[in-house]
Amino acid sequence: MVRVTRTFTVSTPIEKVVEYLSDFGHAEQWDPGTKTCKRVDTGPVHEGSSWTNVSQFRGKETTLDYRLLKxxxxxxxxxxxxKRATSTDDINLSPVGGGTLITYEANIAFHGVLRLVGWAVQGEFNRLGDRTAEQMTRVLNAL
Incomplete structure (x- = not known):
């Protein structure tokens, strides 16, 4: 398993951050690994809403079907x-001053024989975590 955690602060109020990040389709803007992220269902975003996410890692594209669990x-x-992995993005938010403290944790559990290579890509995922925190900070501060 690969685990990446980053904690950072943005100047945007928590309510606006929750509203924005609830729509995983915005990952195209804040996640440097995401190429496309399209909503599958319709209506207001709610627990159970789903998206198809196409990401690029190590020069290869991969598609994951995402759901908003909480x-x-x-x-x-x-x-x-x-079929190759399960990725969980857990975003915890706290108000701080007029802004928001964000703890973003990504966990990637590989399936099958890929379970054996998780340790080998941890460093690359750490670098991606740094870039994600930087890009998410820029995007949220601009809201």
Whole structure:
């Protein structure tokens, strides 16, 4: 398993951050690994909403089907699956001053023989985590 955690602060109020991040389709803007992320269902975003996410890692594209598992005032949990991996994005939020403290944790559990290579890509996922925190900070501060 690969685990990446980053904690950072943005100047945007928590309510606006929750509303924005609840729509995983915005990952195209804040996740440097995401190429496309399209909503599958319709209507207001709610627990159970789903997206098809196409990401690029190590020069290869991979598609995961994501669902919003939890949407709480201070926590969002998304889970993406395909036959090779399960990715969980757990975003915890706290108000701080007029802004928001964000703890973003990504966990990738590989399936089958890929379970054996998780340790080999941890460093690359750490670098991607740094880039994600930087890009998410820029995007959220601009809201």
């Amino acid at each position: 949407r709480q005032p201070r926590r969002l949990v998304f889970e993406g699956r395909n």
